[in-house]
Amino acid sequence: MPPSPRTRPPLHRVTVLDAAVELADAEGIEAVSMRRLAERLGVVPMALYKHVSDKEDLLDGMIDRVIAQFQPGDPSADPSADPSAWPDAVRRVLLSTREVVQRHPWARRVIETRTHRTPAVLAYMEAVTQLFLGGGLSPDLTHHVMHVLGNRIWGFSPELFNDPGGRPASDRPRTSGQPVPSDFPGILAIAADASARRPGATGCDEEFEFRFALDLLLDGIARLHASEWASPPL
Amino acid sequence: MPPSPRTRPPLHRVTVLDAAVELADAEGIEAVSMRRLAERLGVVPMALYKHVSDKEDLLDGMIDRVIAQFQPGDPSADPSADPSAWPDAVRRVLLSTREVVQRHPWARRVIETRTHRTPAVLAYMEAVTQLFLGGGLSPDLTHHVMHVLGNRIWGFSPELFNDPGGRPASDRPRTSGQPVPSDFPGILAIAADASARRPGATGCDEEFEFRFALDLLLDGIARLHASEWASPPL
DNA sequence: CTGACGGGTGTACATCGTACGCTTTCGCGC
DNA sequence: GCGCGAAAGCGTACGATGTACACCCGTCAG
Numbered sequence: 001m002p003p004s005p006r007t008r009p010p011l012h013r014v015t016v017l018d019a020a021v022e023l024a025d026a027e028g029i030e031a032v033s034m035r036r037l038a039e040r041l042g043v044v045p046m047a048l049y050k051h052v053s054d055k056e057d058l059l060d061g062m063i064d065r066v067i068a069q070f071q072p073g074d075p076s077a078d079p080s081a082d083p084s085a086w087p088d089a090v091r092r093v094l095l096s097t098r099e100v101v102q103r104h105p106w107a108r109r110v111i112e113t114r115t116h117r118t119p120a121v122l123a124y125m126e127a128v129t130q131l132f133l134g135g136g137l138s139p140d141l142t143h144h145v146m147h148v149l150g151n152r153i154w155g156f157s158p159e160l161f162n163d164p165g166g167r168p169a170s171d172r173p174r175t176s177g178q179p180v181p182s183d184f185p186g187i188l189a190i191a192a193d194a195s196a197r198r199p200g201a202t203g204c205d206e207e208f209e210f211r212f213a214l215d216l217l218l219d220g221i222a223r224l225h226a227s228e229w230a231s232p233p234l
Numbered sequence: 235m236p237p238s239p240r241t242r243p244p245l246h247r248v249t250v251l252d253a254a255v256e257l258a259d260a261e262g263i264e265a266v267s268m269r270r271l272a273e274r275l276g277v278v279p280m281a282l283y284k285h286v287s288d289k290e291d292l293l294d295g296m297i298d299r300v301i302a303q304f305q306p307g308d309p310s311a312d313p314s315a316d317p318s319a320w321p322d323a324v325r326r327v328l329l330s331t332r333e334v335v336q337r338h339p340w341a342r343r344v345i346e347t348r349t350h351r352t353p354a355v356l357a358y359m360e361a362v363t364q365l366f367l368g369g370g371l372s373p374d375l376t377h378h379v380m381h382v383l384g385n386r387i388w389g390f391s392p393e394l395f396n397d398p399g400g401r402p403a404s405d406r407p408r409t410s411g412q413p414v415p416s417d418f419p420g421i422l423a424i425a426a427d428a429s430a431r432r433p434g435a436t437g438c439d440e441e442f443e444f445r446f447a448l449d450l451l452l453d454g455i456a457r458l459h460a461s462e463w464a465s466p467p468l
Numbered sequence: 469c470t471g472a473c474g475g476g477t478g479t480a481c482a483t484c485g486t487a488c489g490c491t492t493t494c495g496c497g498c
Numbered sequence: 499g500c501g502c503g504a505a506a507g508c509g510t511a512c513g514a515t516g517t518a519c520a521c522c523c524g525t526c527a528g
Contacts, residue, residue: 010506012496035486046486055485087452112346137455141467145455149405203245214328218321220454221371221379231374231431233519244475267515281476282515289516 007044016041016051017061024062029106034058059110064120066107067102072127086135093128094149122184129186139193146190147209148216166184250275250285251295255338258296264342277309293344298354299340303334306361320369327362358371358419363420373427379422381443382450 017039024032034055038045052058072093098200114121125146132142179190197199253275258266269287272279286292306327335341348355359380366376415422429435 034485034486043506044508046488046509049486050506086457090452095445095450108345113343121312135459137459138464140465141455144465148451148455180252198468210331211331214325215452216458217382217450218324220450221375221382222321224375224450225369225371229375230372231378234432268517269515277475278477279515280478280519283517284475 013051017065024106067120071096083136089131126184127185139189143190144212148213245286251299257339276444301354305330317370360418360420373423377424378446382447
């Protein structure tokens with residue numbers, strides 16, 4: 001039902017979110033306040049609350065809009081054709097993701113402060129997970145590999161699976177839809193495998209994940225060192 | 235009475251910072267406002283500005299206090315004794331760092347929002363760098379390895395070396411001291427090597443760093459997969 | 469005694485997120 | 499056409515936050 005014409009077409013969630021993304025791109029994330037955003041949309045601040053439940057929801061939605069630009073699967077390449085092709089597939093996806101994130105520099109910081117796993121985030125994780133599973137990696141290995149892709153020097157991993165990211169995690173109803181588990185068979189397979197291995201455990205063994213990632217990196221580094229690796233010439 | 239007794243000993247920078255860390259540990263980082271912190275110190279909010287230049291400086295200082303708990307070098311182990319011992323040394327340092335960060339869960343998020351490279355941060359990076367250099371790794375390889383320890387699934391790396399993290403990076407004078415380059419010979423060696431390889435370039439080649447990290451991980455993962463790796467039994 | 473200075477005070481302002489209630493507009497069954 | 503209920507937008511108001519600015523007071527060097 002097309003909105004009948006008035007002075008200004010009515011706002012919608014995506015209109016608001018895209019305007020926020022645009023604002024952040026142009027003036028940085030700290031310029032994205034409800035008032036500034038409303039002003040840019042020619043509307044009073046409180047009008048926005050008809051489309052996002054609060055600012056957290058706005059930020060969640062902005063990230064969803066960015067993630068929507070990812071290209072998690074290249075449908076032209078059948079993943080099961082060549083079982084050894086998964087590294088290239090993963091490389092392609094991550095490099096394309098990187099390109100998108102670089103176009104929205106603020107997204108990096110915002111992603112790290114998100115405490116909700118929105119459907120878009122889960123869908124992206126599912127897509128990457130499927131690349132590994134489709135390549136024949138076990139759910140077990142895939143599980144830890146997904147963790148590895150987030151570990152870093154500071155001594156923590158960004159808790160992709162468990163949720164206690166921010167303290168209160170206000171239970172105000174999100175405006176975005178709730179994810180349904182069956183949409184994410186890959187993630188589910190991982191979770192099932194993990195809980196079979198550690199019955200009764202809730203969440204992942206972060207300590208193990210950290211050591212796993214660390215050893216993987218140190219092994220790889222030692223191998224490069226032993227083979228006298230050097231930067232390619234210009 | 236040399237420090238003549240008054241109702242309360244005067245504040246110092248570290249007093250303020252440690253109180254802030256305590257507050258964050260107890261009630262979460264969002265509880266750390268200038269007012270709440272001042273209240274906890276029995277002082278009026280504006281009094282804090284005699285010890286920190288603004289809130290960014292407060293957060294920088296809090297991180298410095300956390301980093302001060304890291305144990306970057308174990309002096310009992312001579313790093314040059316066994317040239318193949320560097321992986322263990324790195325492992326020890328990172329696991330101890332991880333322990334500290336886990337005691338201050340807010341630190342993870344705050345570190346990621348810092349835009350300044352404070353002396354404490356640089357000192358920590360220097361210490362890790364020295365472990366690799368001391369193990370015989372080339373400055374070239376060490377350089378990229380330091381970047382690797384920060385790359386992740388989302389398509390960005392956390393720009394450890396170059397500084398354009400936040401936009402304006404207010405040039406108000408920080409209350410903390412300015413770092414002097416000669417204190418960081420390891421980082422310096424890396425920078426020198428890098429600029430010799432890419433004359434005229436400013437900053438690191440983030441694109442290269444990302445691909446380097448990605449390939450390192452994918453190689454390691456493929457190797458584990460080929461050897462039919464599985465989680466150790468409980 | 470005096471004057472500078474470092475630490476602490478008090479007031480004031482702009483900005484932020486958002487609760488609450490009102491008005492306008494739109495689409496639809498009558 | 500009419501009325502009505504829901505959706506969309508408006509206006510006011512409140513409490514919190516970071517911090518600029520002017521001031522006050524106790525200490526100490528001269």
